[in-house]
Amino acid sequence: MKRERAIPENYMTVGELARKMGTTVRTLQYYDREGIFSPSAESSGGRRLYTYRDMIRLHQILSLKSLGFSLKDIKNKLVSLETPEDVADALTHQADAVKEKIQSLTESLKAIEALKSEVLSMQSVDFKKYADIIINLQMGNEYYWLIKHFDNKMLDHIRTRFDIEGGMAFMNRFQQLNDEAMELKENGVPPQAPKAQILAEKFWNLVLDFTDGDMSMLPSLMEFAGQGDIEKGWGQRQAEISTYLEPALSIYFSRSGIDPFGEE
CATH class of the missing domain: 1.10.220 (Annexin V; domain 1)
Structure with a gap:
């Protein structure tokens, strides 16, 4: 039986790309069905083939996904990668999203630490007061600690x-x-x-x-x-x-x- 033709240079199979990017073939197949990330080519044997350009696009998608963006949001955030300026612009958007997430996580951490401090300073467990404190922290009320x-x-x-x-x-x-x-x-x-x-x-x-x-x-x-x-x-x-x-x-x-x- 004749062996399948070798993969062209600078192309990867879906399995190779999944291994390189730490994801799964099933995930990449799902992204393809959703129209968010499709292979650049197909081998003569019908295997999906990806380029290193695709790898950069996948990195952008996985990074945004890890930040909590939905696939619909990610699809709207993806930009062309045809020129160095396009790639730099995509990385800028990605960096902005990371910074926004860092700020959000920092605020969440501060709220958790603040609530922890209030919980320890109260003399008894009172979940209604805990809830009030959480709400006031979310509001940005600097006098949240008065609640206790x-x-x-x-x-x-x-x-x-x-x-x-x-x-x-x-x-x-x-x-x-x-x-x-x-x-x-x-x-x-x-x-x-x-x-x-x-x-x-x-x-x-x-x-x-x-x-x-x-x-x-x-x-x-x-x-x-x-x-x-x-x-x-x-x-x-x-x-x-x-x-x-x-x-x-x-x-x-x-x-x-x-x-x-x-x-x-």
């Missing part, structure tokens, strides 16, 4: 009162008022001054917005605000702000005829 200081009633209220967008907007508003309070304090503006009274009104409206008018939550809020041992310097700063705001709020309540623990 809230009691269950407060957290249940936050979960039902705010969605992700609303929660972030509230925190930004809260931080802005804190910054205004520190600025007035540092500039020596007295609590009865118009600027301080305007700020007191803003803070009270913030409290009303947070509680949705449920004044039974005030004791919990005051207890939380009074925790001087909260980490990251936050507690100390809040204590300074509270020291400045309390007399301003008292004057505001008196002038407005508001009793925060009773009826207006």
Whole structure:
């Protein structure tokens, strides 16, 4: 029986290419069926043949696949490899995808380490709080660690009162008022001054917005605000702000005829 003609120079069979690239023949056959990676030629005996150019294209596909891209995404990202500029452009796109994945993995690692730190600092296993921390880490909320200081009633209220967008907007508003309070304090503006009274009104409206008018939550809020041992310097700063705001709020309540623990 006559032996099959030898493979032409600079061509590889599907098996040879699979071995060189650390993949499987079945994978390459699947890519061919999906129209994402097909052989450049076929031997007289019907064997699929690939070139070194194909190997570069396969390297691009396998790299993007390892980064989590779907075959549809990969197909859209592949570019021509006809010139050195084409190859360089393909490698640039590939490098950009790797950098993006590295950034994503770095952020995921930071979130995992942050959650691990919070888990170890809590006194008991609480998966609802873990979930809240994860969500806030994903949101990019730098105050995610405050969650472990809230009691269950407060957290249940936050979960039902705010969605992700609303929660972030509230925190930004809260931080802005804190910054205004520190600025007035540092500039020596007295609590009865118009600027301080305007700020007191803003803070009270913030409290009303947070509680949705449920004044039974005030004791919990005051207890939380009074925790001087909260980490990251936050507690100390809040204590300074509270020291400045309390007399301003008292004057505001008196002038407005508001009793925060009773009826207006």
